[in-house]
Amino acid sequence: MTTCENCKRFFPLEDNPEKGDCVQRVVDPRQAYYKSKPVNAGDDAVSCSSFQKK
Amino acid sequence: MAKAAIADRSVKEFEEKQEWWWAAEKKRSSRLDYLRKAIWKKGAIGGLYAPGVKTDLERAVLQTQKARELEFSPDPYVIKFAKMLAHVLDNKSIFITDHAQLVGYTGSLPHTIAWDPSCASILNEEVYNDPTAIPDPAEKSQQIIRDVNNYWIGKSDLDKMMPIFDMEDLMKMLSGSIGWGVPLARGGYSSKDYEYIMTGKRAFQAIIDELSQKIDEADEQTHAPGATPDTTRMYDKINNWEAMKITLEAGIRIAKRYARLAGIMAEHFEEDTIRREELLKIAETCERVPAYPPRTLQESLQYDIFIQMMSRTEAIEGAWPSRPDYYHGPYYNKDVNIDKSLTKEEAIDLLGEFLIRAAEVCQFKPKWSREGLQGIDGTWVWTIGGVDKDGRDACNDMTIALMQAARLVRVANPTFGFRWHPKVKDEVMREIFECLRQGLGYPNLRHDPILIANTMHWYGHPIEEARLWCNQACLSPCPPTKHGFQPMRMANATANCAKIIEYVMTNGYDPVVNMQVGAETGDVTSFKNFEEFFEAWEKQMKTIFSILVRAVNRARTLAPNLTPRPYLSALSERSIESGMDTLTPSLERGNAWITAFTWVENIDSLAAVKKLVFEDKKYTMAELKNAIDKNWEGYEQMRLDFVRNAPKWGNDDNYVDDIMVRCLKAAAKFSKELKCPSGNNWPILPENVSGNIHYANIVGALPNGRRLGDALYDGGISPGPGLDKKGPTAVLKSCGKINHITDGRAFLLNQRLSPSQLAGEKGYQLWKAYMRTWADLELDHIQFNVVDDSTLRAAQKDPEKYQEVIVRVAGYSAHFVDISRKTQDNIIQRTVQGLG
Numbered sequence A: 001m002t003t004c005e006n007c008k009r010f011f012p013l014e015d016n017p018e019k020g021d022c023v024q025r026v027v028d029p030r031q032a033y034y035k036s037k038p039v040n041a042g043d044d045a046v047s048c049s050s051f052q053k054k
Numbered sequence B: 001m002a003k004a005a006i007a008d009r010s011v012k013e014f015e016e017k018q019e020w021w022w023a024a025e026k027k028r029s030s031r032l033d034y035l036r037k038a039i040w041k042k043g044a045i046g047g048l049y050a051p052g053v054k055t056d057l058e059r060a061v062l063q064t065q066k067a068r069e070l071e072f073s074p075d076p077y078v079i080k081f082a083k084m085l086a087h088v089l090d091n092k093s094i095f096i097t098d099h100a101q102l103v104g105y106t107g108s109l110p111h112t113i114a115w116d117p118s119c120a121s122i123l124n125e126e127v128y129n130d131p132t133a134i135p136d137p138a139e140k141s142q143q144i145i146r147d148v149n150n151y152w153i154g155k156s157d158l159d160k161m162m163p164i165f166d167m168e169d170l171m172k173m174l175s176g177s178i179g180w181g182v183p184l185a186r187g188g189y190s191s192k193d194y195e196y197i198m199t200g201k202r203a204f205q206a207i208i209d210e211l212s213q214k215i216d217e218a219d220e221q222t223h224a225p226g227a228t229p230d231t232t233r234m235y236d237k238i239n240n241w242e243a244m245k246i247t248l249e250a251g252i253r254i255a256k257r258y259a260r261l262a263g264i265m266a267e268h269f270e271e272d273t274i275r276r277e278e279l280l281k282i283a284e285t286c287e288r289v290p291a292y293p294p295r296t297l298q299e300s301l302q303y304d305i306f307i308q309m310m311s312r313t314e315a316i317e318g319a320w321p322s323r324p325d326y327y328h329g330p331y332y333n334k335d336v337n338i339d340k341s342l343t344k345e346e347a348i349d350l351l352g353e354f355l356i357r358a359a360e361v362c363q364f365k366p367k368w369s370r371e372g373l374q375g376i377d378g379t380w381v382w383t384i385g386g387v388d389k390d391g392r393d394a395c396n397d398m399t400i401a402l403m404q405a406a407r408l409v410r411v412a413n414p415t416f417g418f419r420w421h422p423k424v425k426d427e428v429m430r431e432i433f434e435c436l437r438q439g440l441g442y443p444n445l446r447h448d449p450i451l452i453a454n455t456m457h458w459y460g461h462p463i464e465e466a467r468l469w470c471n472q473a474c475l476s477p478c479p480p481t482k483h484g485f486q487p488m489r490m491a492n493a494t495a496n497c498a499k500i501i502e503y504v505m506t507n508g509y510d511p512v513v514n515m516q517v518g519a520e521t522g523d524v525t526s527f528k529n530f531e532e533f534f535e536a537w538e539k540q541m542k543t544i545f546s547i548l549v550r551a552v553n554r555a556r557t558l559a560p561n562l563t564p565r566p567y568l569s570a571l572s573e574r575s576i577e578s579g580m581d582t583l584t585p586s587l588e589r590g591n592a593w594i595t596a597f598t599w600v601e602n603i604d605s606l607a608a609v610k611k612l613v614f615e616d617k618k619y620t621m622a623e624l625k626n627a628i629d630k631n632w633e634g635y636e637q638m639r640l641d642f643v644r645n646a647p648k649w650g651n652d653d654n655y656v657d658d659i660m661v662r663c664l665k666a667a668a669k670f671s672k673e674l675k676c677p678s679g680n681n682w683p684i685l686p687e688n689v690s691g692n693i694h695y696a697n698i699v700g701a702l703p704n705g706r707r708l709g710d711a712l713y714d715g716g717i718s719p720g721p722g723l724d725k726k727g728p729t730a731v732l733k734s735c736g737k738i739n740h741i742t743d744g745r746a747f748l749l750n751q752r753l754s755p756s757q758l759a760g761e762k763g764y765q766l767w768k769a770y771m772r773t774w775a776d777l778e779l780d781h782i783q784f785n786v787v788d789d790s791t792l793r794a795a796q797k798d799p800e801k802y803q804e805v806i807v808r809v810a811g812y813s814a815h816f817v818d819i820s821r822k823t824q825d826n827i828i829q830r831t832v833q834g835l836g
């Protein structure tokens, strides 16, 4: 199964690589920013439209 | 305006044409320009959120998820609540905007409006029924909202409290005719114990350590031989301390998440070396605060943003009590003047961004709130200037720099309330004047010696604390001290006072909502003289105020157990010390007030009745009642008589001014009979925000000649628009007949001045002389609109071109294009006073 761990946007925590952040670049009509959300390395990435293979 | 057209014209050209917004755009740094334009406008326009702005479902889902998980856990509610809050902070999306140096937002993404589903099911229903703000795809979002809403039915704060309220009072209040809002401890205006947390002596980690020690000691005490009532109480205290600790630890963790994101951006994405350095600085800052006290201006501002962001995750806060120059000023001074680690321009960039970070904050509000606060999310009236606890001038370089930054970013929220006192230096007065001249509509000016005396008079705050006051919302001072600070002022203690006079005419029956809301004071046609009429007025006034106050008192008494605030408690010395929730009334000295919307209609109506009915006997009371019952239809000549030929407040006319003073004194006397749960008084504070428009279709015809549907006066003690015909000094003299210490809590006064008259040094001197009269007459407040009719009318015709024109509405400012046509017209109708 493809998981977040296989994704370019996944940044594991140093002290607990099973957990990490999904960091993405967003450009909306007013501003550009990076957003981050906690995810688990083992989270299912199959249905994630933002998945990018490492 | 097209980019090229701005580029082609000089700052001077724009300033000469008084197009201050374009001049600001050219003057500010590229960073500030980017960040200012990056703001998603969150203030509702005509009661609706702007296109593109969406309700944030993420937080609602996270909170509901955790609530479900904890539903059957043995934890007491305060701990469950703290865990829900921590879960939201640990899992919400965070972001860092390009060019930003400061981070933190209440929602998950820049265009989102934070939604707290645990406050009230009636609010949740509004989320569901507001299609404009539902995120795409709508069907999926609606399903999520339905699921969240179903969970909170019967479990939200208001749902839990409603059944234990006095149902009759509650129904009258919820009718929307006499009050504004609901009595919720997690939905109002919350001050903070800034003296505890903002003076650099401690930050979150030190408080956590203290809490751990308290818990250990209490644990030991409860297990030592013996059992007393104190031992029993200790169990609750331990729970409260535990809950406080959970929230602070979560606060440190979310800051570290920002630090980590900044680090990832610097290491993996950023190619520009200067920006990379900035990101590393953000990372360092967020590692430092809020865990440890700030060392620099950037850390101090960031610390403040985190404190506010978390507080606004714990509760819906409709105001933003703050005193930025006082608490951040020492860091500004250290960085800019002593260490010279920041240039003044760099500091102004940080301050401008600090204003922008506050300007973008938004929490989902019900429609009545959006209509009453058109164009903004809440009243962020930050306090600047004033004195320190020893009475010395507290203005500093940051006071000036903040005003300069405000002129560059020109946000409508936050605004400033300036605490004027006789020792304020001329250079500071010039900065205030420049903000007003450039059409910001702020700072408003507050008479510091009068308000310090007022604060002591009404609540007995000691002078050293009273001197530290900052605005609780638009206008009401509150000391940010251990026992002085007000953890929640509930917005429903806001009286729609025009109903007082309306109910005198209707024997307390409300024809708009079809229910008996007021007192049965008798058939108005049976009153034989003005004294009987006035007696009925007093009884209606007391009845309305009492309904609202009883509800708030009940909610405040229930709040510590039913709707606690562990995070706010964790920032309160009194809660750390006592182990009790900060909403506990016995811990607070009391700083309650009744906001008196639509007050002056009473005065002009009473004067008209006294003169035309009882003295001149031009009309009988039966004729007046009949005309009013018919909304003056068919009685236009008579109506104009009541408008034009009865004395009007604001013209230095003792006939009507004496009535104003008499009404205020009657209210002030009753204010001392009304007591808050802390045992203190409930003075009134006349002001309106944009309630004068919200209530236009709720208040019936009145004896001052107003018809149902007409905008009400713009509020406070401001004369009716266009009815102050004797010039600016007469307005000040009328207002000067009120005792601004003992007759009420504070009194809002709107004035419009002509921009052309304020040009140059001559303009400054004219304004300064006018302000001297204001100060000599001891008025507690004044605020100015300095925008001419032609600009405002042009903005009505071509809103796109005038997006950035700001006006002072009432207790707040808004972009002119963001307020309703009716409010716009109401502002244009205000008399432009000529000085000199």
Ligand code: SF4
Residues within 6 Å of the ligand: A003, A004, A005, A007, A008, A009, A010, A021, A022, A023, A039, A043, A044, A045, A048, A049, A050, A051, A052
């Ligand atoms: S983009 Fe999708 S797959 Fe990749 S880390 Fe984020 S959530 Fe996981």
